[in-house]
Amino acid sequence: MTDRAIGRGFKRSELARQTGSNLETVRYYEKIGLLPEPPRSANDYRVYNEAHVRRLRFVMRGRELGFSIEEIRGLLELVDGGKQTCAEVKERTEHHLSDVRAKIADLRRIEKILAQTAAQCSGDAIPECPILDALSSYPDVGDAGHR
Amino acid sequence: MTDRAIGRGFKRSELARQTGSNLETVRYYEKIGLLPEPPRSANDYRVYNEAHVRRLRFVMRGRELGFSIEEIRGLLELVDGGKQTCAEVKERTEHHLSDVRAKIADLRRIEKILAQTAAQCSGDAIPECPILDALSSYPDVGDAGHR
DNA sequence: TCTTGAGTCTGTAGTCACTACAGACCTTAT
């Protein structure tokens, strides 16, 4: 058996290479039932085909877009169920979209605070640091157990 | 000993209440050395004071702003070291700020894709779903192990 | 042909930042 298989059937490392995923992550996804257990060759090596590549790419794209494993599991069920599920897929996507927007809002708030405090700071060797003040919201913080 | 202590000295639940943190998180922060081990009363209960409240608030604010535990540990060392560390605090803040901005950029990219694909979807009972197509980037995905 | 290095297999442990629980002890109120 050569490393890059001819027509159909390749090993785990090749699947990982083709999808850009980590070798161990493949095994992990199979263990939790997100990817199907592939058939095995005589030496007990996993044997994959193009369908596995597509499925793993789907999962990875979903993860990149911030879907949780369980959300992706749900999307895959819709995919496998097939037929009239477009409305539900849309609903889940919009739900996830609002999650993403909330995260962006949070991070922007954080960005603002960090940028403000960094701007206030001269960077000189001044004992009182406005950044630490902003973090503490009380004048003296770093002394628990020392007074 | 009454539950809300009089002048100085209160219990873990009161510290958690005053800071809005989880009861167990307090113990966890002490275990990993982020908060100092407080003195104990005769019955082995932890006894806190205002300094502990301030320190925990500092940690929580840092966590809210997306600093990791180790980053906060570093900031606290600067705090405890005192003196001329303002420049270093500023540097770390700006480093963290660029991390936050990168995360925002990622999420905006994700938001865009999700919004686009959701908009393309009619929500009707159409077998071919543009959202799933966008996720898969290949026409047929949901069939690994089924052909 | 032997050997060496690399790839694959399994289960398990480690990561981060908590959160929850079991079981023992103590305190407070009725």
Place this chain on the structure above:
DNA sequence: ATAAGGTCTGTAGTGACTACAGACTCAAGA
């Protein structure tokens, strides 16, 4: 006196991986 609740400890669980140990197999070079 008793029941409810708070505190103590260590440990296990979470999510989503990542890494490792030890056994096995395979392919290529000397």
